[in-house]
Amino acid sequence: WEQTGEVAVTSSDPAQGAKDAPVTIVVFSNLGDPDAKKLYPKLQALRSKYGDKLRLVWKDGWVTKDAARALPSAIAARTVFLEKGADAFFKLVSHGYVESEPDAAPLEAWAVKELGVDAKAFETRRADATKQVELCTSQAGKLRIDGIPGVYVNGIKLPYTVDAPELVTTIDAELAAVNTETKQGLAASGVYEARVAKNFKVPESKPVAA
Secondary structure: OEEOOOOOEEOOOOEEOOOOOOEEEEEEEOOOOHHHHHHHHHHHHHHHHHHHHEEEEEEEOOHHHHOOOHHHHHHHHHHHHHHHOHHHHHHHHHHHHHOOOOOHHHHHHHHHHHHOOOOOHHHHOHHHHHHHHHHHHHHHHHOOOOOOOEEEEOOEEEOOOOOHHHHHHHHHHHHHHHHHHHHOOOOHHHHHHHHHHHHOOOOOOOOOOO
16 A cells, blocks of 8 residues: 655555554654764654554655665665564664664574574565565655754654654644644545645755665
């Protein structure tokens, strides 16, 4: 499936939460970025706070900026997603952010030991995993994301330095707006596309390499 729009989301994107959740946070990130590392526990805390009202979607971004480390790590994480699904993917991400230097080799070893991933999958799934990473980084470039993590709340672009209070304020405003629109007849399945169409603003900066 695919939810179309400027910040499109598909079944190929690792996600926590239902696709018809009233609020979706899409985060373009990678395992080697210090700002992303700071943001991740805040996002998980928000998932606990809002429960089924909030979906978190991960997309790979800026991995080619540090291709020697970030790209192999992203491909390893995507392989875990392809093999074991979103729950295993986010366990790997959580583990990766605990490590000071989350390189691909130790991530793969941890996934084999702790998540039951077949070690051979990191070779047999490499092409498919790489394709998914490239699709995300291409999308990040088209969106002109100028810093990682790139954070969107129902299509609203927030700064990569966003703090928890600003996220809460934005989420609460979106929940109120969605509540109004659903009372007016908007189906839950159409919420994300409708809110992105309303909220997304074309960035003024020039496109940058993903």
